[in-house]
Amino acid sequence: MSKARITVVGGGIGGFTAAIALLRQGFAVTLLEAAPAFAEVGAGVTLSPNAMKGYVHLGLAERIAAAGVEPARQRIQHWQDGRLIRAIDRSDMRTRYGAPYVYIHRADLHAILVDAATEAGGALLTDAGVVAVEGTTAILHDGRRVEGDLVIGADGLKSVVRQLFEPEAAHFTGHIVWRALAPVTPALADLAEWPGMHIGPGRMVVRYPVRGSQILNMVFFARQDGWTQDGWTIPAERSDLETTFQGWAPEVQSMIAAAPEGRLYKWAINARKPLSTWIIEDKVALLGDAAHAMTPFMGQGAACAIEDAIVLSRALADSGSAGAALKRYVAARHERATFIQQESNANADRLQAANTELFGLEGLRNEDTLGLLDYDCRTVPV
Ligand SMILES: Cc1cc2nc3c(=O)[nH]c(=O)nc-3n(C[C@H](O)[C@H](O)[C@H](O)COP(=O)(O)OP(=O)(O)OC[C@H]3O[C@@H](n4cnc5c(N)ncnc54)[C@H](O)[C@@H]3O)c2cc1C
Numbered sequence: 001m002s003k004a005r006i007t008v009v010g011g012g013i014g015g016f017t018a019a020i021a022l023l024r025q026g027f028a029v030t031l032l033e034a035a036p037a038f039a040e041v042g043a044g045v046t047l048s049p050n051a052m053k054g055y056v057h058l059g060l061a062e063r064i065a066a067a068g069v070e071p072a073r074q075r076i077q078h079w080q081d082g083r084l085i086r087a088i089d090r091s092d093m094r095t096r097y098g099a100p101y102v103y104i105h106r107a108d109l110h111a112i113l114v115d116a117a118t119e120a121g122g123a124l125l126t127d128a129g130v131v132a133v134e135g136t137t138a139i140l141h142d143g144r145r146v147e148g149d150l151v152i153g154a155d156g157l158k159s160v161v162r163q164l165f166e167p168e169a170a171h172f173t174g175h176i177v178w179r180a181l182a183p184v185t186p187a188l189a190d191l192a193e194w195p196g197m198h199i200g201p202g203r204m205v206v207r208y209p210v211r212g213s214q215i216l217n218m219v220f221f222a223r224q225d226g227w228t229q230d231g232w233t234i235p236a237e238r239s240d241l242e243t244t245f246q247g248w249a250p251e252v253q254s255m256i257a258a259a260p261e262g263r264l265y266k267w268a269i270n271a272r273k274p275l276s277t278w279i280i281e282d283k284v285a286l287l288g289d290a291a292h293a294m295t296p297f298m299g300q301g302a303a304c305a306i307e308d309a310i311v312l313s314r315a316l317a318d319s320g321s322a323g324a325a326l327k328r329y330v331a332a333r334h335e336r337a338t339f340i341q342q343e344s345n346a347n348a349d350r351l352q353a354a355n356t357e358l359f360g361l362e363g364l365r366n367e368d369t370l371g372l373l374d375y376d377c378r379t380v381p382v
Contacts, residue, residue, distance in 0.1 A: 004322065005030070007138050007148040009130045009161050011038050013045075013106075014288025014305030015154030016113035020058055021313035023120035030146055031122055032138060034129030034155075038114045040106035041233065042263075043179050044210045044217030047104060048367060049097035050375045051303035054310045056099050057378045063112050068104030069209045071195050078356055079200025082249035085359055088196075088368070097373055103195070103217070105181075105210040130160050136283045150322050151284045152312070154305070157270055159290035164280060170270040172227045173295050175348065178220040178236050178266045182258035184209060188216050191251055198252050199351045199359060203245065205252050218255050220245065223352075227268040236266040271295050271345075274338045279330050282323030287312060292337040297347040298367045300340050308333055310377040318382065332382045336375065343370060 006022055008015045011033030019031045047055075047064065055061040074088040093101040117124055129141040133153075138146040153161025157170050184192045195208035206219040222244050241256045241264075272293040278286040288305030312329045319325035347366065353359065367373060 004028070004150060004316070005148040006150045006152060006316075007032065007136070007146050008152045008154055009133075009138060010153070010155035010159075010288075010290065011035070011124070011126075012040070012154060012156055012288065012305070013109065013113070013302045014290075014309055015152075016110070016117055017054060017058070017306050018152055018154055018287060018309035018312060019117045019122050019124075020060075020113065020120055021309055022316065023117065023122050024058065025313055025317040027316065029122045030148065031117065031124045032128040032130055032140070032146060033124070033126050034141075036127050038110060038124070038126060040110040042181060043106055043219075044103055044181075044208060045106050045109065045302050046208065046299045047102045047109075047306075048299065048303055049093050049099040049101055049373045050377070051306045052099035052102060053097070053375075054306040054377050057310055058116065060112060060116055061099060064104060064109060065100045065102050067108040067112060068102040069211075069213055070100050070102055071208065073194060075194050075196040076359070077196065077198045077249065077251070079198050079203070079248050079252070080356075082198065082251050085199070085356070086364070098376075103208045103210055105215070105217070108211070130155065133161055133164060133284065150282070150316075153284065153286040153290045154288050154309075156289045157272070157293045159286065161284065162275075162286055162290050164284060165275055165278075165286070170272055170293060173269045173271050173345075174223050174225070175269040175295060176222055176224045176227065176266060177269055178241060178259075178264060180218050180259035180264045181210075181215050182218065182255070182260060184214055184216050185258065187254045188258055191255065192216050197351070198249060200248065200356055201354050202352050203248075204351055205245070205248070205255065207255060216255070216258070218259065220256075221352075229268070233265045234267055235262070236264045237261070238264060240266070269295055271341075274341060277330055278334065279326040282321060282326060285312060285326050285329060292341050294341040294344045295348055296344070297351060298340060298344040298372070300344065300367060300372060304337050304340055307375065307377040308337070311380065311382055315382045328382050332380060340372065
């Protein structure tokens with residue numbers, strides 16, 4: 001199959017990881033990105049060792065780790081007084097899993113992926129929004145037609161390619177989020193040194209350092225009944241956070257005070273219900289959020305996109321036909337991604353339960369205890 005021409009729709013984490021993996025296997029790849037430039041929102045992302053194994057496979061792990069921060073530990077704290085509920089040791093991730101645990105600014109990760117895909121010889125097109133797919137041809141917004149042998153839909157939550165599978169739009173999950181980046185001042189130093197989260201009824205606050213621990217990535221989660229605005233960069237006021245997190249611990253108030261006015265954004269968390277399959281014959285496959293957009297309460301959405309990309313590239317390289325490869329891909333990936341989608345929802349209820357004091361007392365269920373970090377997309381049977 002190595003001469004096949006593959007069209008990847010979407011230049012996010014999933015699309016770029018797939019493009020690099022496929023180019024390395026000898027496929028001719030055209031990547032189509034709707035935006036006028038390759039870019040990612042100004043926020044952090046956690047790449048747990050299962051995700052980083054994908055980048056070890058692509059020879060990019062050390063570049064990514066060097067651009068990010070590897071935490072030695074994390075803590076989960078009580079919303080009211082910040083008391084320690086649970087400490088998590090992250091100092092042994094490389095020896096335990098064979099890959100690091102990395103916090104990184106999304107723009108820094110994106111720059112590394114764009115470079116690697118360019119070096120590998122990909123045809124990378126911006127301002128190339130796909131409006132429809134006919135067979136294995138992608139139709140662009142300006143009428144251009146991109147012919148190929150296979151289309152991979154990596155076009156995220158609002159995937160156009162997914163419309164071949166179901167007409168429904170993504171649904172609002174009842175969770176909203178504010179995010180901000182702030183310089184690590186003395187008031188935030190302990191929070192950068194000990195990344196983690198404050199948990200409380202119906203709300204939580206996550207923080208971790210990026211860019212050499214010079215910047216603190218802060219994410220504030222709450223629940224809300226309805227939502228009508230669209231976009232990832234809706235400007236928000238600090239006073240929204242002061243009201244929503246009134247009575248929360250002093251460290252949370254320090255984070256709110258540090259959130260820069262004018263660069264504080266909010267958005268709705270939308271997700272997808274599981275699809276029964278992500279492939280159409282030998283023509284189309286979905287990956288990442290286009291296939292299984294999930295709530296972020298396990299920090300595994302990008303990890304799943306990376307795992308999908310590596311497993312799909314392995315299936316295509318090892319199969320005699322695209323049809324056989326796509327079947328092997330979906331068989332290898334569907335159950336795991338669907339499980340993580342469901343567990344991510346359940347984790348919101350566990351982390352944001354009415355009685356914070358009881359958190360984890362009946363046994364903790366998270367990405368560590370569920371064994372999600374053990375998964376190895378390089379060697380899992382395909
Ligand atoms: C608050 C929050 C925190 C999160 N934190 C984490 C975390 O710590 N760890 C983790 O693993 N995951 C995390 N996630 C999930 C993660 O961000 C997503 O799962 C991941 O970015 C999905 O990548 P993707 O490439 O599938 O889609 P996207 O990143 O959405 O990329 C899709 C790309 O396709 C382009 N596109 C869209 N439509 C078209 C079209 N018609 N034609 C061409 N191009 C198109 C878009 O412009 C975009 O570049 C978090 C999510 C949220 C909401």
